[in-house]
Amino acid sequence: MLPHHYLSSLTLAERLYRQQPEVAGQIYSAEVLQFLRDGVILFPQVIEPELLDRVDADLDDLPRLARTSLLHGMIGIDGKADHYDARVLRNLSKLGVTDLRQAGPGLKLNDLHRYFDSARELAFSEPIIRFLDELFGSAPALIQSLTFWKSSEQSLHQDFSYVHHHSRLGHLAAAWIPLEDISDQAGPLVYFKGSHLLAEHQFYDWNQGGILASRNTDPQTAEGYGHYLNALIDQQGWTPSLYLPRRGDLLIWHGALIHGGTAMADPALTRRSYVCHYTAAANHKAMARHRVGEGYDFSEPPSLPETMRPRSLPTRLVTAAGRRLKHLLQRGRTHA
Numbered sequence: 001m002l003p004h005h006y007l008s009s010l011t012l013a014e015r016l017y018r019q020q021p022e023v024a025g026q027i028y029s030a031e032v033l034q035f036l037r038d039g040v041i042l043f044p045q046v047i048e049p050e051l052l053d054r055v056d057a058d059l060d061d062l063p064r065l066a067r068t069s070l071l072h073g074m075i076g077i078d079g080k081a082d083h084y085d086a087r088v089l090r091n092l093s094k095l096g097v098t099d100l101r102q103a104g105p106g107l108k109l110n111d112l113h114r115y116f117d118s119a120r121e122l123a124f125s126e127p128i129i130r131f132l133d134e135l136f137g138s139a140p141a142l143i144q145s146l147t148f149w150k151s152s153e154q155s156l157h158q159d160f161s162y163v164h165h166h167s168r169l170g171h172l173a174a175a176w177i178p179l180e181d182i183s184d185q186a187g188p189l190v191y192f193k194g195s196h197l198l199a200e201h202q203f204y205d206w207n208q209g210g211i212l213a214s215r216n217t218d219p220q221t222a223e224g225y226g227h228y229l230n231a232l233i234d235q236q237g238w239t240p241s242l243y244l245p246r247r248g249d250l251l252i253w254h255g256a257l258i259h260g261g262t263a264m265a266d267p268a269l270t271r272r273s274y275v276c277h278y279t280a281a282a283n284h285k286a287m288a289r290h291r292v293g294e295g296y297d298f299s300e301p302p303s304l305p306e307t308m309r310p311r312s313l314p315t316r317l318v319t320a321a322g323r324r325l326k327h328l329l330q331r332g333r334t335h336a
């Protein structure tokens, strides 16, 4: 994938904004125009507190669910070897972590929307869907959701190099939803306004001009990416913004915005957040399969943790027979 492929896959809104901003100005809402200019937009207090309470209650169950082999998480997201061992949360103990809520920075749980209705509803909250629908010009679809306990401490990056499970790479945006008020000591999200409007010569060369990162990339190239972005930021004079939201706020960023997780000043502080990546549903093969309200979910049909899985037929027969026997005995007692 070369820079010009990326640029030709941008949303119509962005292509218009780049080429004829005055025409775009007459078509799109103030929110979308601000997003096209800055690469980011904040919506204060738009997420319903009751929904966040339900997410909290479900997350309280996680230590129990983490014993199953199905719940996936990641540690060391800048590519440390631990990452692969801890992909299945049961393996967290290999890293000396017994309660995942106590894990250090870098732990992210993948796709909790597949386990919890609350997380699914949060990913498809109305303010997110309404905004992305206008931006993409078609219904948005969820690519993945990530749940963080603490700062990711992830170095600066642009999502499109890593999140490319969709056909039109330029149709990519993410929502950052705080699950609590975020302290400046907890390693907040940092981003650089305007850094999403890359020109063709400003993309990092991952491999022969290609713009996608790969697990097999040699470590020097991966390290060079951070240096490259920092040099570009200096050269362009982009300044960092820290995101210090309150529970109920929402931030949406562009798939090419330079951002990362800052270092935790106080390692004891949590920075609970829910981060969802979206693309446009248009042209996606799986689109008809997983409709959720006005949006779409690209993930596989939900796989359930062991504790919530349907039981085998013999187990169900034995349980049903036991229930029937109990019922008969109770009836016998009332008739006696």
Ligand SMILES: O=C(O)CCC(=O)C(=O)O
Pocket: 146, 148, 151, 152, 153, 154, 159, 174, 188, 189, 259, 260, 261, 262, 273, 275
């Ligand atoms: O919240 C963070 O620390 C970073 C999240 C992030 O960079 C991402 O999901 O792309």
